[in-house]
Amino acid sequence: MNFPSKLIENAVEELAKLPGVGRKTALRLALHLLKEETEETFSLAEALVKMRTDVKHCKTCHNISDTEICDICSNPLRDKSVLCVVSDIRDVIAIENTSQYKGLYHVLGGVISPIEGIGPSDLHIDSLLERLPASEVREILLAISPTMEGDTTGFYLTRKLRDFDLRITTIARGVPVGGELEYTDEITLGRSIVERTAYGKV
Amino acid sequence: MNFPSKLIENAVEELAKLPGVGRKTALRLALHLLKEETEETFSLAEALVKMRTDVKHCKTCHNISDTEICDICSNPLRDKSVLCVVSDIRDVIAIENTSQYKGLYHVLGGVISPIEGIGPSDLHIDSLLERLPASEVREILLAISPTMEGDTTGFYLTRKLRDFDLRITTIARGVPVGGELEYTDEITLGRSIVERTAYGKV
Incomplete structure (x- = not known):
């Protein structure tokens, strides 16, 4: 040009x-x-x-922040017994926008991807394991995208977290709200049947 | 958010x-x-x-430039007998990229659009009429998009240019290179037949 x-x-x-x-x-x-x-x-x-x-990164959860410790970590009203593990800062923003989660976060900064040369040591996994003993956390909610790399990361984390006395949960898989059954892929539709919930629960 | x-x-x-x-x-x-x-x-x-x-605007043609007079206007190798009138700076860049035009330019800065409140006085039409008498220009090539507003602007310009002894031309309308006859709209296809040229001319 x-x-x-x-x-x-x-x-x-x-x-x-x-x-x-x-x-x-x-x-x-x-x-x-x-x-x-x-x-x-x-x-x-x-x-x-x-x-x-x-812009700083929160020393505790690695979320972006204007201060050393982010607004979520320093908020006394947040539920300190649940810790949501996400791969990216954008996931924190997405979950915060739902107004359905009141716990804490931990941002990994990516997912394990051998193809891109990203191993566990490139992610904030050590700092996750370090913050747990002194914390009040009783539940780890894994909110990682259900891709090959995301599932690998989830599997690696559950093995590392085995030694802690924690409940490990993950976000529900199912038919998206507003989605048509007909156009939902078989795996998602299958899981939405296996993991069916009581009608009118939410 | x-x-x-x-x-x-x-x-x-x-x-x-x-x-x-x-x-x-x-x-x-x-x-x-x-x-x-x-x-x-x-x-x-x-x-x-x-x-x-x-960034400056060329005092002669209103193209963007790093100098008072742009590289095209000040280039002694350009053909000073043809003046291409376009609505936007992007059109100059597009035409220059074809390497098929060696003349001068005049950038109007828009097209006449009563809906958007743009009249002839909002465009660089006066400066076009002012630069013509002292110039060597013999041909005005109107390269304005064939929309309602573009055609209105072209019509207005041809009336204003009537008093000058100039050949007024416009870019050819026709089937785009690589385009399929079947999918060309009737008006374009019709004009490509009316304005047919000798085979193998270009």
Whole structure:
């Protein structure tokens, strides 16, 4: 692509490094910023730099936070007997948005994936095992995506957690709310029958 | 959406102002930047700010440029007898990428659109009429998208250009290269027959 300006070319190249942004989209974003007030670009750039420089990771659960210990870990109203283990920060946000969970979290920072060269030592598993003895945790809720890598990680964790006196649970598999039986895959539909619950329970 | 950090929330809100970027995409971009080196975010922010502050518009053709007069207008090798009128800077980039056009440009900065409140005075039409008398231009090539607004703009321009001794042309309408006759709409296919050219001409 030929650009009429080196400055635009630089901006497009930087934007195109973002995931899911190709050069055409990057050009559209750059031209949009050129049309808007200068102030818009300044506040975008400032917000990104400020975030990258100042965001911390919670020392206890590895969630992102503005403070050393995150708002969830330091909240006295949270149920300290349940600990939800997730792979990513986005999972914490997704679960928090349901308003159905009041316990604590532990963010692994990924899943075990031999293909990508990610082993247990690359994840925050040691710090999970370290925080358990001094904690009030009685239940570990594994909320890891049901993929090959996710299931491997779950299996590894249950073995590591065997020595602790804990109830280990996982999120229910079943037909999504609003989903059609007809279009649900066999494994999911099968599990939704095996793990059937009393009608009208929720 | 609940965010675990005010800094991330700010960054997401700023990113979500970009066209085609929703809050979920914005969060994905923000978390991507958090995973990458700090340097990445810095160079993105710097490129955007530098572009927004320093990019100029060519005084002659209104194309974006790093200088007062753009590289195309100041290039002695360009054919100064043809002037291509386009609505947007992106059209200049698209035409330049074909390597089939060696003339000059004039960027209108939009098309006439009564619904969006854009009239002829909001476009760079006056400056087009002003640059013509002192120029060597013999042909005006209208390369405006064949929409309702584009055709209105073309019609308006041809009336304004009547008093000049100019050949007025427009880009050919026809079946796209690689396109299937069967799936081409009737108007396009009809025009491709009316405006048929000698076989093997290009």
